[in-house]
Amino acid sequence: MRRWIEANTWTLGLAVLLAVLLLATKLIQPGFGASGLDSLARAALPFALATVGMAIVVIAGGIDLSIAAMMAVASVTGAVLMDGASDGQSLLIVVGVLLLGLLMGAVNGALIVLSRVPDIVVTLAMLFVWQGVALLILNAPGGGAAPWLRAMVAGGLLGMDWLPRGIVFLAVVTAAIWLPIRRSRLGLRLYAIGSDPLAAFRSGVPVGQTRIIAYALCGLFAALGGLSVTMGTGIGEPIPGPYLLASVAAVVLGGVVLGGGRGGLLGPILAVFILRTVRMDLTLLSVDPNVAAIVEGTIMVAVVMFGAVVATRGRKP
């Protein structure tokens, strides 16, 4: 138990911080309740899914700059195909879009592994490629989304207003994909190649293959993120949203080390909600949006620095 708390101090700290922020929101805006929570969840959903994808790649020692562009491709592909499709067809379309995400991510990963060009360069190039692809599919926001999809992220679950479906969707999808991986050898391998690729190679880990899988998983979550945009708005959005930098920020704040090998997914997800709540609170306080951006950046640096100080203090006897 002590070991578990020690290993998860950062995540627990983030959970406390989020609780404090939500309480502060209630103080600022006494009317904040189920509907506020619902809109917070819906706004955070694409960010959270992008962050999960990014966190997996960063844990495996990489980075994917093309994540927002892949989300745009998934969003417009889903929206264009679903426009006027039946429920059964749209289910197939969703599956197809998820496979497309896996494929896009695998292409990123394979290019990095085969060309040996640094990941940051390859995914920067692919950012432009996926951006172009998204605009070719749909050159202005449009298309549609199946009503049952839209219903998945709107409102509370089974009449429980305080439990937004957006959060349930996020939790179910992430747990269904990540938990089996985390507990399998693949999970160990992802952490291993991020921690020390040479030692991983010598321990018999297929490093290249594992790296491609990491990027494919990132692509899968990018596709989920893109679909969640369409689910939230009902249309496809070909211009990539601000998800790239926001996901990197949440990954760092969430306790995933940018060099790879350390951290989990819960921390980054909590960090997404923290960053969204801060933004919401600043809006409620009618702070100038430009000032709000400065405050957000400052909070990030301050929290990460605070964490580093606590970590060094804790190590001393």
Next chain:
Amino acid sequence: MPDAPSDAVLDATGVAKRFGAVQALKNASLQVGAGQVVALMGANGAGKSTFVKILTGVLKPDAGHVRIRGRDSTVSNPAGARKWGLVPVYQEPSLIPDLSVADNLRLGDTAMAPFRHWVSELGLPDLDPDALIRSLPLASLRIVDLARALAIEPDVLLLDELTAALPTDLVERVLRVVRAQADAGRSVIYISHRFTEIAAICDRATVLRDGLTVGDVKIEPGIEERIVEMMLGGSVAAAVTEGRTARPLAAAPPRLSVKGLKTGTRLTDVSFDLHRGEVLGVVALEGQGQDELFDTLAGNRKASAGTVEVDGSPRTFSHPADAIAAGLTLVPGDRAHALLMSRSVRENIAIPLLARFRNWGAIRMGEEAAKVAHAIETLQIDTRAQGEVRRLSGGNQQKVTIARWIAKGVQTLLLFDPTRGIDIRTKRQIYSLVRDLADQGAAVLFYTSELAEVRLACDRAVVIFNGRVVDVIDAKDADEATLMRAAYGLTGKVPA
């Protein structure tokens, strides 16, 4: 050369490998039979590392073949090597720092029970399987790495400089276990520079020089000299005066005077004087405070008590720049910390010079080049691969770390285990280099994990045990047994 045993478990013949212009291996051979421990020896650049990479499938040979139990090896990576019954334990532990011991085992499909057995057999019965690898000391990591290899029950065990970072008591256990493996019918390839270990456990030694297998000899008393000859290629090794007597100390205040130094929990009370022209050895078992001592003197850590005087005036170092300004220069034990691995030999040597040469403008290329060339020549650095330091062999990298201070000129040199994992020829070059520096008036503090070096390189040695100086021994009296007893705190003699 004795005939290769026909029942060789591993048989590598005529192996050649070229990297661009460098022919790393010309014709290397190695035969290991069942129940044998074979030492693989060779100076730096002899091609040992390349040969090991070919045996373990990391590299493909240009010519020659590797047969395991009579079949051509198709090993193409470490995982494949394991299927063939060949398990290497590399010089650097191949464990994942951010995973626990147990997860590292799971990663490689290694069973826990035999691993636990071997870990306690090797002297770490209390190892916590849930401990993160990065929280364990280097010596424990090597034990974990070896225990993991043993748990796989390989036919051929390849051990590369296994004992380099181990304290003496663990070395003994490791050697016993390795020998027992061979006695149980397995084969071991043992790479080491330490003759005492090779004499203790090896049956034969295969010697590489310049990419060729130049000898395959049975280990018997007195074979050391022959092996050294083979490694050096007939050219008689420069004799190093052994057991030099301590020179009369200058009347001037000592260059460096340390009194009652305390840092952290390990270094509790260390005092000594270091004079100009003197090479003062530091002898200690693993973790007796020597790391803290060197870190403090180099300004990397602050002392919690005690004084450091340079030329008679007290100094406190709160930053490495302070120590450098006082003329104290550290050559760290880990070469990777000292060098810019992806820059050239020249740049690496010139970096400490820049501060001096900076003249409100461009670097004076001519002057820099001359000094650097001089340092390279003095040290006989192999510059075939001078474009990037990381492509040099370990011994040549170590020479670069020392060369930079020769080019700059040095007052007090702090050498932390400068010859770890380096072949005997380079070691001797480093000894004579250190002596030259001292003769030019430098004061040298020389920590070594190899006791035999004290006689070869130092004037005196202070022995640190449990964070305190327990003995000061003149080089002429510094035989290994005396040093060993002192290092274990068994001599009651306390220096005045």
